[in-house]
Amino acid sequence: MYFLIFKLPYFQIFKLTKMAYSEKVIDHYSNPKNVGTLDKSKKNVGTGLVGAPECGDVMRLQIEVDDATGVITDAKFKTFGCGSAIASSSLATEWLKGKTVDQAVQIDNMDLVEELNLPPVKIHCSVLAEDAIKSAINDYRKKNGLEELVFEEKIH
Amino acid sequence: MLKLPIYLDNNATTPMDPRVLEAMIPYFTEHFGNAASRNHPFGWEAEEAVDYAREQVAKLIGADPKEIIFTSGATEGDNLGIKGVYEMYASKGNHIITCTTEHKAVLDTCKHIERTGGEVTYLEVKADGLIDLKELEAAIKPTTILIAIMYANNEIGVIQPVKEISTIAKKHGVLFFSDAVQAVGKIPVDVNKDGIDIMAFTAHKMYGPKGIGALYVRRKNPRVKVTAQMDGGGHERGMRSGTLNVPGIVGFGKACELARLEMAEDAARLSILRDKLENALTQIEETYVNGNREHRLPHVANISFKYVEGEGLLMGFNKNIALSSGSACTSASLEPSYVLKALGLGDDLAHSSLRFGLGRFTTEEQIDYTIKSVSETVLKLREMSPLWEMFKEGVDIDKIEWAHH
Ligand SMILES: Cc1ncc(COP(=O)(O)O)c(C=O)c1O
Ligand code: FES
Numbered sequence: 001m002y003f004l005i006f007k008l009p010y011f012q013i014f015k016l017t018k019m020a021y022s023e024k025v026i027d028h029y030s031n032p033k034n035v036g037t038l039d040k041s042k043k044n045v046g047t048g049l050v051g052a053p054e055c056g057d058v059m060r061l062q063i064e065v066d067d068a069t070g071v072i073t074d075a076k077f078k079t080f081g082c083g084s085a086i087a088s089s090s091l092a093t094e095w096l097k098g099k100t101v102d103q104a105v106q107i108d109n110m111d112l113v114e115e116l117n118l119p120p121v122k123i124h125c126s127v128l129a130e131d132a133i134k135s136a137i138n139d140y141r142k143k144n145g146l147e148e149l150v151f152e153e154k155i156h
Numbered sequence: 157m158l159k160l161p162i163y164l165d166n167n168a169t170t171p172m173d174p175r176v177l178e179a180m181i182p183y184f185t186e187h188f189g190n191a192a193s194r195n196h197p198f199g200w201e202a203e204e205a206v207d208y209a210r211e212q213v214a215k216l217i218g219a220d221p222k223e224i225i226f227t228s229g230a231t232e233g234d235n236l237g238i239k240g241v242y243e244m245y246a247s248k249g250n251h252i253i254t255c256t257t258e259h260k261a262v263l264d265t266c267k268h269i270e271r272t273g274g275e276v277t278y279l280e281v282k283a284d285g286l287i288d289l290k291e292l293e294a295a296i297k298p299t300t301i302l303i304a305i306m307y308a309n310n311e312i313g314v315i316q317p318v319k320e321i322s323t324i325a326k327k328h329g330v331l332f333f334s335d336a337v338q339a340v341g342k343i344p345v346d347v348n349k350d351g352i353d354i355m356a357f358t359a360h361k362m363y364g365p366k367g368i369g370a371l372y373v374r375r376k377n378p379r380v381k382v383t384a385q386m387d388g389g390g391h392e393r394g395m396r397s398g399t400l401n402v403p404g405i406v407g408f409g410k411a412c413e414l415a416r417l418e419m420a421e422d423a424a425r426l427s428i429l430r431d432k433l434e435n436a437l438t439q440i441e442e443t444y445v446n447g448n449r450e451h452r453l454p455h456v457a458n459i460s461f462k463y464v465e466g467e468g469l470l471m472g473f474n475k476n477i478a479l480s481s482g483s484a485c486t487s488a489s490l491e492p493s494y495v496l497k498a499l500g501l502g503d504d505l506a507h508s509s510l511r512f513g514l515g516r517f518t519t520e521e522q523i524d525y526t527i528k529s530v531s532e533t534v535l536k537l538r539e540m541s542p543l544w545e546m547f548k549e550g551v552d553i554d555k556i557e558w559a560h561h
Pocket of ligand 2: 024057081082083084085093121122124
């Protein structure tokens with residue numbers, strides 16, 4: 001009997017971790033897609049670096065665009081942040097590949113929230129990913145002589 | 157075989173020692189009496205058990221049993237000790253000195269006192285987490301009635317210079333309160349040698365049950381009194397009303413006795429394991445130990461793994477290892493640990509910290525597993541960290557203009 005009671009706290013810890021992250025977040029965290037770096041000196045590569053170390057989250061997202069078609073042929077990320085931030089950026093890179101730049105602009109952070117089942121306290125992690133996408137797109141546009149797009153600020 | 161998950165969060169709470177549980181069980185059923193029932197055997201039994209436990213508790217800290225006031229835990233002890241002195245000694249003054257790295261139970265009690273017209277000085281700590289004794293002495297003024305400085309810190313484990321603090325307090329005729337939650341039962345604490353006048357501690361951090369603690373209140377040289385914070389039947393010499401939690405008190409007593417007998421051995425064993433863990437993890441590039449390493453609890457290590465974020469790091473192994481992080485994202489607030497920030501750590505390092513709290517049931521096998529898991533996760537996340545890449549390329553991260561939200 002002592003044995004059983006003694007075990008209880010461990011069991012509860014286990015349950016808590018299972019509740020805190022969705023399967024999909026755990027999956028992206030464990031097997032992140034598209035971690036890496038693209039050559040930012042290339043004209044058809046757009047880089048977005050958002051967040052700040054002091055806030056506990058920094059995300060860098062890059063896209064490589066086929067100039068002729070406007071299609072994103074490759075996307076890579078590196079993220080300093082919590083599991084949800086890592087999962088958001090990993091998923092974002094997956095979604096970006098194969099989309100045109102114009103389609104990519106439409107990606108909304110709430111799509112990430114829905115797909116990853118993020119709880120309310122983790123919404124800002126998805127906002128960061130959306131910001132990173134937009135910032136990468138603007139970097140690409142700037143490099144290619146296009147006007148930067150103006151986006152509405154999302155609340156973090 | 158190694159059983160998972162591993163518990164390394166013993167600063168938050170400790171598992172109860174099965175011997176403590178065994179001592180408690182009869183007091184739930186067979187000996188259920190109210191210790192205040194003076195006129196029948198049920199009450200006598202309960203009172204006897206409480207008296208015995210009071211001796212066990214007192215003995216651990218070198219006190220007289222009459223100086224032990226049972227409380228519901230250290231949060232209550234901190235409130236009763238500080239507010240109780242503030243009210244009792246109102247005619248002598250209204251100034252309290254504490255420090256910025258105290259537990260919330262002390263800091264928020266002090267905030268409350270400020271709102272009711274008291275004055276509080278919050279001493280900053282040095283980069284190693286210890287207070288500056290000269291600053292302490294300089295902060296004392298004619299209206300100072302209390303110095304409230306913790307014995308050992310819950311996040312980084314540093315041990316404050318308690319004896320020196322009490323010498324200063326005595327010299328100026330000021331009372332000395334200490335929140336000794338993390339120290340009692342782990343390292344030798346003696347209220348007379350240490351010169352402590354009022355001290356709060358709690359059973360659940362020393363292998364006892366939750367919901368029971370004690371406030372030590374000195375009876376001689378000087379005789380200290382605290383104003384009760386709850387009205388009622390006048391239990392515990394009028395300082396803390398409420399029917400005594402007899403099973404809890406019995407368990408607390410047993411936990412104190414075990415600690416007194418086994419503390420030296422536990423501490424020696426745990427400091428070896430802690431050092432093994434710390435030495436192995438600090439082999440990883442860009443890792444930093446937080447807090448003074450010499451004046452520190454033997455079973456605690458707080459380490460920052462630069463360029464990886466604490467919560468992301470925890471996620472790599474928290475199914476298997478229970479740890480806590482100073483990162484904001486793990487707690488409800490968005491600010492990283494105020495204790496680490498008080499040491500002057502940048503937010504980035506505070507976000508990157510893990511607290512390891514070893515305990516009586518920690519084994520070497522568990523430590524080996526932890527070293528491996530944590531190291532692997534740190535390396536994996538650094539491969540994923542843009543900051544690590546910049547660091548490796550020689551980019552000065554502090555010079556980048558980050559967009560702050
Ligand atoms: C230093 C310190 N003081 C006070 C407390 C509160 O103790 P309790 O949980 O018994 O109220 C804790 C534990 O969280 C602590 O670490
Ligand atoms: S990055 Fe802060 S909670 Fe996700």
